[in-house]
Amino acid sequence: MFCRMTQASEWLSRRAVLGGFAAACAVSWPRLAPAAERTSVTLEARPESVALSSGRPPSPVWGLAGGSRVLRLARGAVLDLTLANGLSIPAALAGRGLALAAPLLVQPAAGPGGRFTITAAAARAGTGLLDLRLLGDGAAAPIRPLAIVVDESPAVTADRDEVFLIEDFRLKSDGTAVAPGADARDAELIYTVNGEVQPDLALRAGARVRLRFINGCQRAVIAVKIAELEAARVMAIDGQPAEPFLARNGAVVLPPGGRTDVFIDMPAKAPLPVLLHDGRDARPIGRLTLSGEPPLRATPLPPPAALPANGLPDKLDLRNAVRADIALDGADWRTPVKFDARAAPAFQAKAGRTVVLALANKTAATTVAHLHGQPFRLLDRLDDGWKPYWLDTLALEAGQTQRIAFQAEAAGRFLIESMATEWAAPRLLRWYEIG
Incomplete structure (x- = not known):
């Protein structure tokens, strides 16, 4: 069962969401290892459907399918990335966390039924996103993004590593989802996590969990908080390692396309509601529950060390900028x-x-x-x-x-x-x- 809220929480105002983020928060090809592995990946832009409300049929949407809901790669991988466009509009592929040709500048759009192949690189570790939304405003259906995870080398140890992709949908009275760039004043607002409405994530007590929060919403700046959790430690923002720090008031603020990786230690007391605030309302979007297995460890782990550096400069020459x-x-x-x-x-x-x-x-x-x-x-x-x-x-x-x-x-x-x-x-x- 899901946690239900009788009143909207006031733990974060709109100004706090936006101001807190502002205070907190061809292709750039970082140098790759000489023996970088090369592989081929094919993505298909195609019509799909997603169940967004009970009692109504699934809503048509457009998705970016690559064989799984997360494209997972090793750092340094070089891709021959093919996009097959099964949509009724041109498609241009944009990426965060993956170096690829600049859409509309270097990379041309693929027309309906077309395809193209470009070279891309997983040059840096981190959490990223691929999407086709550049040309999606006012389309027949909203376009869903695809999460990317580029693993660190050497690997970072966590008992669980989970993508938490948050999306928003505006539903008309007949259950049809409205694309952004169009009037949706009378539409119902629905949030999903990994394509589901208010899912449970079952975790083992005592487990150290890496949660990769991704704002896959079309336009909204959001704040996400795990209620009743003592500490959420921020480890990376927008795919790049950060100096670890505790999330202020337990909340992370994400602009559209933003990503924040947090480490948590799962307590023995659960469920823990995951709350979302969009500057107007707070609502539950999922829960962290206990798996039913014995606790993983009796003694809490020490705070995690910072993630491995990604090759970005330690200093910037502002005087001669x-x-x-x-x-x-x-x-x-x-x-x-x-x-x-x-x-x-x-x-x-x-x-x-x-x-x-x-x-x-x-x-x-x-x-x-x-x-x-x-x-x-x-x-x-x-x-x-x-x-x-x-x-x-x-x-x-x-x-x-x-x-x-x-x-x-x-x-x-x-x-x-x-x-x-x-x-x-x-x-x-x-x-x-x-x-």
């Missing part, structure tokens, strides 16, 4: 169907240089910015330091400016995405160049 201002105002942005790579880039820099971007949200809505190809640091207010983790996505409240920095790793052209956190808001694109 290339600097650019980018307004998230829609003026120089285009929707994906109107995107033109012949337009002037948002900025240009040489490979190896440090780049500092001032992202200014000049709109009246909370806006999310996603930088393809480059993990970045969130800078302190005076540009005299940075937060102890890397990001690839950032949520900015209306009127807010944040500064980010990264070291340009390789020559190429890359996308920048921007979108407001409203279901009907369009996805917008610009591009930048590393020469």
Whole structure:
């Protein structure tokens, strides 16, 4: 049975969700080992269905199938990645945590019934995501993403390693799911975990568990909390190792496409409700339950060591950085169907240089910015330091400016995405160049 809440929890306000995240939270090819293993992976974009409510038939959706719900790879693997497009719209493959050709710039879209093969690399360990949503606004059905796990080398020890992919759906009265970019004001909001509504995850008491939280929602910034759990230790954010720290108030905040890996030690007292807050309501989305097996250990383990480094620089040269201002105002942005790579880039820099971007949200809505190809640091207010983790996505409240920095790793052209956190808001694109 699932835990039911009689009242919405007030443990996190909308400002806390967004402000807490902002305060907390061609292709970049990091150098691979000379003997990197090469393999072939075929993904199929195809119509599927998912059961989203009782008493109604499963809702049609579009999915990205690769043989399992998680694409799991060894660090250093090189892929010949084939996409077969079984959808009625063009498909462009975007990735987080996997280095692949820049969609719409280097990688062309595949038309309905078409296919393409590109080379991709699992150059860094971590939790990632593949999706076809760049061209999915206003489509006949919402598009589901595919989770990626690239394992560390040497392996990181945990008793369980579980992907926790959270998705949101808007259902019309007939049970049909609405794609983003369209009006869904009267639609019912449903959240799923790994494609199920309020599932149980059975764990052994005393087990150390790695939970890979992924925000697969279309537009929403969310906070996730395991109720009644003493400690959730954050180990990685957006696929990159972080200096381990305890999640503030036990909650992790995730923008669309964001990922956070936490380690927990499963207590003997359960079930533990997993709660989601989207800035308006708190609701249960699943539970951690006991497996019924004897406790795995009587004495708690010591706090986990930091995850192995992923090859990102320890320091950034901010004094000699290339600097650019980018307004998230829609003026120089285009929707994906109107995107033109012949337009002037948002900025240009040489490979190896440090780049500092001032992202200014000049709109009246909370806006999310996603930088393809480059993990970045969130800078302190005076540009005299940075937060102890890397990001690839950032949520900015209306009127807010944040500064980010990264070291340009390789020559190429890359996308920048921007979108407001409203279901009907369009996805917008610009591009930048590393020469």
